[in-house]
Amino acid sequence: MRQSQLFFRTQKDFPRDEVAINAQLLIRGNFVEKLMAGVYSYLPLGWRVREKVIRIIEEEMNALGSAEILMPALHPRSVWDATGRWEGMAKIMYQFKDHSGREVGLGPTHEEIMAVIGKTVIDSYADLPRTVYQIQTKYRDEPRAKSGLLRGREFTMKDLYSFHTDEASLAEFYEEAKKAYLKIFTRAGLKSYITEASGGDFTKEYSHEFMVETDAGEDETFLCRLCGFAQNKEISKLKAKSPCPKCQSGVIDKVKTVEVGNIFKLGTKFSEPVGFTYKDAQGKMTPVVMGSYGIGVDRLMGTIVEVHHDEKGIVWPESVAPFQAHLLQIGEATPELQQFGTNVYDELVKSGVEVLFDDRTRATTGEKFFDADLIGLPWRVVVSEKTMVQDKIEIKRRNEANVKVVKLKEFEKILNE
RNA sequence: CGGAGAGUAGUGUAAUGGUAGCACGAGUCCUUUGGGAGGAUUUAGUCCGGGUUCGAAUCCCGGCUCUCCGACCA
Numbered sequence: 001m002r003q004s005q006l007f008f009r010t011q012k013d014f015p016r017d018e019v020a021i022n023a024q025l026l027i028r029g030n031f032v033e034k035l036m037a038g039v040y041s042y043l044p045l046g047w048r049v050r051e052k053v054i055r056i057i058e059e060e061m062n063a064l065g066s067a068e069i070l071m072p073a074l075h076p077r078s079v080w081d082a083t084g085r086w087e088g089m090a091k092i093m094y095q096f097k098d099h100s101g102r103e104v105g106l107g108p109t110h111e112e113i114m115a116v117i118g119k120t121v122i123d124s125y126a127d128l129p130r131t132v133y134q135i136q137t138k139y140r141d142e143p144r145a146k147s148g149l150l151r152g153r154e155f156t157m158k159d160l161y162s163f164h165t166d167e168a169s170l171a172e173f174y175e176e177a178k179k180a181y182l183k184i185f186t187r188a189g190l191k192s193y194i195t196e197a198s199g200g201d202f203t204k205e206y207s208h209e210f211m212v213e214t215d216a217g218e219d220e221t222f223l224c225r226l227c228g229f230a231q232n233k234e235i236s237k238l239k240a241k242s243p244c245p246k247c248q249s250g251v252i253d254k255v256k257t258v259e260v261g262n263i264f265k266l267g268t269k270f271s272e273p274v275g276f277t278y279k280d281a282q283g284k285m286t287p288v289v290m291g292s293y294g295i296g297v298d299r300l301m302g303t304i305v306e307v308h309h310d311e312k313g314i315v316w317p318e319s320v321a322p323f324q325a326h327l328l329q330i331g332e333a334t335p336e337l338q339q340f341g342t343n344v345y346d347e348l349v350k351s352g353v354e355v356l357f358d359d360r361t362r363a364t365t366g367e368k369f370f371d372a373d374l375i376g377l378p379w380r381v382v383v384s385e386k387t388m389v390q391d392k393i394e395i396k397r398r399n400e401a402n403v404k405v406v407k408l409k410e411f412e413k414i415l416n417e
Numbered sequence: 418c419g420g421a422g423a424g425u426a427g428u429g430u431a432a433u434g435g436u437a438g439c440a441c442g443a444g445u446c447c448u449u450u451g452g453g454a455g456g457a458u459u460u461a462g463u464c465c466g467g468g469u470u471c472g473a474a475u476c477c478c479g480g481c482u483c484u485c486c487g488a489c490c491a
Contacts, residue, residue, distance in 0.1 A: 365451050
């Protein structure tokens with residue numbers, strides 16, 4: 001992508017009022033644009049990061065044997081009345097009437113809709129277990145949207161639902177899902193902790209939250225860094241500095257965390273009210289046992305920025321960076337240099353490198369360097385008069401200080417390592 | 418929803434009752450080109466509605482919005 005053609009503009013100043021680092025950097029770097037509190041547009045760079053995050057999630061969900069679907073955001077009241085949650089979630093659900101007076105709402109979650117769809121697919125124990133997931137926009141009338149992408153009113157969520165004949169089957173899949181979640185967060189550049197938490201309205205059992213440590217977090221977690229044991233402060237009877245109840249040798253720390261994912265054993269809470277049943281081997285109608293598994297996509301993206309940045313800007317992990325390399329053509333844009341820059345760009349594109357080419361002729365050298373640091377692509381590649389005369393390029397990793405002047409082929413080799 | 422702070426040009430800011438100014442951005446021209454360059458010139462603004470006043474960005478009332486703390490967070 002040539003930057004001179006990109007629908008994109010960075011800001012020199014920090015946005016007024018924004019305190020959250022992810023909001024400051026993502027807005028300054030023009031990844032996102034805030035429309036209202038908790039509602040953001042994704043501009044080209046932000047869209048690409050979001051796509052990378054989504055791809056990772058999709059790959060791991062598919063690896064679990066799950067298939068992707070898409071459910072609507074607009075729901076009729078009737079489906080929600082079955083569980084009583086039209087009233088029960090009225091505080092956070094956007095509810096209104098359409099032109100004919102029919103009551104409809106924007107989905108804050110999809111258990112009810114999922115159960116209704118499940119009825120059309122699952123008839124028999126032979127149809128179980130099954131899982132499906134979607135990556136879709138949720139709407140919650142949050143009393144207080146906050147912290148940039150961390151708590152929105154309109155946001156993207158991956159929600160997976162699993163269907164089972166019994167608790168044992170659910171438990172088995174539940175453990176697989178845990179592993180998949182850890183893998184997703186690791187791939188996205190985050191260290192996450194499986195945290196015991198309240199099951200809320202869903203279950204009397206503990207649910208599990210996936211927590212990432214950062215001061216921007218709104219949760220507090222008691223955590224043993226040694227063995228990874230973690231409990232949400234809400235349910236924990238632990239105290240900071242006490243010995244870890246699991247491994248005995250570690251010490252419990254109280255840390256701020258962001259909940260990037262959570263998983264619930266739903267049991268028959270949603271299947272029963274809507275009559276979502278299967279026939280067992282005796283032909284008896286039995287409620288389907290369900291689990292639900294969520295990941296906040298935008299929140300994950302915001303958390304990555306909270307964890308991976310420095311005083312100059314974002315430092316994207318390679319797995320989610322909008323481009324791998326930022327090619328800067330600096331110095332006077334002579335025809336020779338422009339040709340050289342174009343050649344390097346074409347060659348990188350040809351060899352499959354995702355590269356953003358800062359070919360702007362009106363931007364100054366400093367501007368380009370500042371923007372490159374702010375945007376935070378893993379590699380910075382500079383072409384200038386100096387490098388051109390040696391037929392070389394200058395490369396630098398965003399998270400390292402040293403620069404290297406190398407042949408283009410050498411850089412391609414490094415990228416392929 | 419309780420509490421606090423803040424709304425002035427695309428962005429960041431100044432003006433506290435008396436000519437709305439500055440910087441960045443954007444347009445035109447010249448110069449410059451390895452860390453947000455320099456000069457000339459142009460462009461663009463007081464959140465909304467009332468009120469007080471000769472006069473309101475400024476004071477008062479109401480509303481809206483944003484940020485933060487708390488409550489809430491299947």
